[in-house]
Amino acid sequence: MEALDAAGFLPALEAQGFQQKFGAKFVRGNEVADFDFSDKFTSGWSQTWQVPRANFDQVLADEVQRMGVPVEFETEVTAITFDGTNSTTRVTTPDGSEKEIKARFVIDASGYGRVIPRLFNLDRPSNLPGRKTMFAHFEDPNRFLFDEPNRITIISHRPDVWVWVIPFATGQTSVGFVANPSFFNEFSGTRDEKLRAIIQSNDYTNQRFGDSAFVFEPRTLEGWSVTTEKFFGDGFVLTGNVTEFLDPIFSSGVTLATVSGHKAATLVCRQLNGETIDWQKEYVAPTQQGVNTFRSYVMGW
Numbered sequence: 001m002e003a004l005d006a007a008g009f010l011p012a013l014e015a016q017g018f019q020q021k022f023g024a025k026f027v028r029g030n031e032v033a034d035f036d037f038s039d040k041f042t043s044g045w046s047q048t049w050q051v052p053r054a055n056f057d058q059v060l061a062d063e064v065q066r067m068g069v070p071v072e073f074e075t076e077v078t079a080i081t082f083d084g085t086n087s088t089t090r091v092t093t094p095d096g097s098e099k100e101i102k103a104r105f106v107i108d109a110s111g112y113g114r115v116i117p118r119l120f121n122l123d124r125p126s127n128l129p130g131r132k133t134m135f136a137h138f139e140d141p142n143r144f145l146f147d148e149p150n151r152i153t154i155i156s157h158r159p160d161v162w163v164w165v166i167p168f169a170t171g172q173t174s175v176g177f178v179a180n181p182s183f184f185n186e187f188s189g190t191r192d193e194k195l196r197a198i199i200q201s202n203d204y205t206n207q208r209f210g211d212s213a214f215v216f217e218p219r220t221l222e223g224w225s226v227t228t229e230k231f232f233g234d235g236f237v238l239t240g241n242v243t244e245f246l247d248p249i250f251s252s253g254v255t256l257a258t259v260s261g262h263k264a265a266t267l268v269c270r271q272l273n274g275e276t277i278d279w280q281k282e283y284v285a286p287t288q289q290g291v292n293t294f295r296s297y298v299m300g301w
Ligand SMILES: Cc1cc2nc3c(=O)[nH]c(=O)nc-3n(C[C@H](O)[C@H](O)[C@H](O)COP(=O)(O)OP(=O)(O)OC[C@H]3O[C@@H](n4cnc5c(N)ncnc54)[C@H](O)[C@@H]3O)c2cc1C
Pocket: 075, 076, 077, 078, 109, 110, 111, 112, 113, 114, 115, 133, 176, 221, 224, 239, 240, 241, 242, 245, 248, 250, 251, 252, 253, 254, 255, 257
């Protein structure tokens, strides 16, 4: 929230009426561990939002353009050459033509695209096990039959399988199962049939979503745990998922992406204004501290 505030995004986000998020609930059978964000040891925000990502990302893209920053949609980076800290980036535009962009510094925020690690062979495997998810958005007419219907709820389905339930203000809810890839082989049929059967195999999701309509066809994602040899170099810095991606159990991804993006941008501005930046101390150390804090919970879970 601090990073979104610093970038001037809060008024536009507040105007969306997104579902407010005041905490999170972890459920295993009849056991419930409920976390209230206002019950904390430091000052700061006690609330954030539960957002459909497409809408959230569009609001941010619209806002930066309104602030005067050009955004090139459907434009793919295919190559980068560095000359000291200066660089030339080759991109393919929506009409298939190519062009070059000169820059004094590159912030790589390409997520799973992992542009710089792939182009410069910096990828290395994460120490987190491979995971797979199957998810969809559902109509959620039964939510008010449940305690705290708008609370984000994480369900422990089996020791190695968990479920996210993220209600949106639209009346629709994101539901996804995360497991070792082999779990999904226990179910057969089309994607719709598979996710329906998985939903019906858990008491909570069956009662709430057993007969609910899908908003879109279920999707799968797999093998997202990967990290990189370095977080910065001459003329570039990596942010968000390009650095590392943790299992999404604690919804840490957007926080880590926005905080690292904000920190990187602040340091790049200072460097371009002539300051010497100790990137290891000022960027890598605090970013890794954040990632490792969440990592300890992910490993514990
Ligand atoms: C199953 C699952 C569930 C998740 N649940 C949550 C959750 O509940 N809460 C949460 O906070 N996080 C969650 N996350 C994590 C979250 O989605 C990511 O951590 C977050 O989106 C990372 O942001 P980012 O900006 O680093 O990358 P992204 O959001 O992936 O953005 C990268 C951008 O770069 C662009 N790009 C990629 N390659 C290129 C290229 N070659 N040229 C040009 N552009 C390119 C992409 O099109 C995209 O626009 C989840 C992730 C998964 C897989």
